[in-house]
Amino acid sequence: MSKWVNNEKFEDFKNQKKGESDEKPNTGGFYLKWENPKMGTQEQPKTYKVRLLPDKNQDFYKRYYYHFFQSDDKTYYIKCPKTDNFENFCPYCYANQLLFKGNKEDQKRAYRYKRNERFVGNVFIVEDPRDVDKESDKKVSGTVKLYEFPATVESKIKNELVNEEEGFGPAIFDPEKGHDLQIKVLAKKPDANGKIWPDYSLTQFSRKTSSIADSDEEIKKIMESVYDLSEYLKSMEKTWEDHEKILKQELIWDDVEEVFRKKVSQTSQNKEFDTGNVDSKTVNDQNEPNEETQTYDTSKENDVSKDTGETEDDIDEDALTKELESM
Numbered sequence: 001m002s003k004w005v006n007n008e009k010f011e012d013f014k015n016q017k018k019g020e021s022d023e024k025p026n027t028g029g030f031y032l033k034w035e036n037p038k039m040g041t042q043e044q045p046k047t048y049k050v051r052l053l054p055d056k057n058q059d060f061y062k063r064y065y066y067h068f069f070q071s072d073d074k075t076y077y078i079k080c081p082k083t084d085n086f087e088n089f090c091p092y093c094y095a096n097q098l099l100f101k102g103n104k105e106d107q108k109r110a111y112r113y114k115r116n117e118r119f120v121g122n123v124f125i126v127e128d129p130r131d132v133d134k135e136s137d138k139k140v141s142g143t144v145k146l147y148e149f150p151a152t153v154e155s156k157i158k159n160e161l162v163n164e165e166e167g168f169g170p171a172i173f174d175p176e177k178g179h180d181l182q183i184k185v186l187a188k189k190p191d192a193n194g195k196i197w198p199d200y201s202l203t204q205f206s207r208k209t210s211s212i213a214d215s216d217e218e219i220k221k222i223m224e225s226v227y228d229l230s231e232y233l234k235s236m237e238k239t240w241e242d243h244e245k246i247l248k249q250e251l252i253w254d255d256v257e258e259v260f261r262k263k264v265s266q267t268s269q270n271k272e273f274d275t276g277n278v279d280s281k282t283v284n285d286q287n288e289p290n291e292e293t294q295t296y297d298t299s300k301e302n303d304v305s306k307d308t309g310e311t312e313d314d315i316d317e318d319a320l321t322k323e324l325e326s327m
């Protein structure tokens with residue numbers, strides 16, 4: 001070993017690097033995600049086939065809330081603290097409510113901090129029509145990815161779960177004798193702004209059951225490659241210091257600072273915050289507007305589509321993809 005290189009330090013660094021590569025599959029990085037299915041035409045849907053798979057904790061899929069906006073040339077995709085417990089304080093939800101009570105300009109800005117909903121689960125990709133144009137090492141069929149889906153797709157899955165008479169029940173998560181989810185994406189007619197949104201209404205489960213692999217060993221291998229959903233959601237969290245930085249950058253800090261500091265100090269006093277066991281009476285602030293009564297302004301001043309819900313996810317996804325690809 002050279003005198004210029006400290007052996008001990010090098011070993012430490014090597015081990016750190018080793019650890020990084022070992023952790024990689026579980027950190028919820030962008031590369032794990034399945035590229036959002038693209039839509040076909042108004043008449044002809046694009047069809048994708050996947051099998052939903054439970055993770056190692058037998059979590060089937062999870063709902064989460066997020067805030068998405070671009071600031072200072074950066075795209076922020078932030079897990080809303082209300083994902084874990086609706087009583088949790090979220091500075092963006094709070095900013096959204098605050099601005100919503102203001103004038104028209106403020107209401108427009110409020111939309112920026114809107115809370116969005118999504119679901120995430122593991123899927124084994126049976127068929128992806130985009131594979132045709134891909135090099136063999138880029139094809140995704142036969143691999144496990146995280147699929148982030150909108151409420152319209154979730155309602156199809158949920159229906160299959162809860163309908164005890166007609167639904168396929170646990171068989172929609174069974175790798176061996178299970179039903180594929182056929183995601184069919186049509187294009188809606190252009191809206192008033194000329195924007196075309198995807199339509200998932202034809203999405204359904206295959207009637208026939210099938211196995212995702214030919215042998216038990218192969219299935220086992222596939223099942224071992226699923227991602228831990230809790231860890232994935234955790235990887236999307238930001239610290240309070242991060243939040244403060246972002247809010248300052250957004251020039252909204254002065255408006256939220258007082259409540260933010262109060263909530264954060266209460267949170268750090270109450271170590272159970274993460275598990276959501278916060279006493280809502282002590283945390284609830286008198287000045288906090290009641291978000292349950294909030295409605296969004298969809299008047300002409302708003303440059304957003306009236307058609308809210310799942311469709312917005314696709315704008316988000318595209319912008320996010322662009323951002324991440326440029327990194």
Ligand SMILES: [Zn+2]
Pocket residue numbers: 065067080081082090091092093094115
């Ligand atoms: Zn929030």
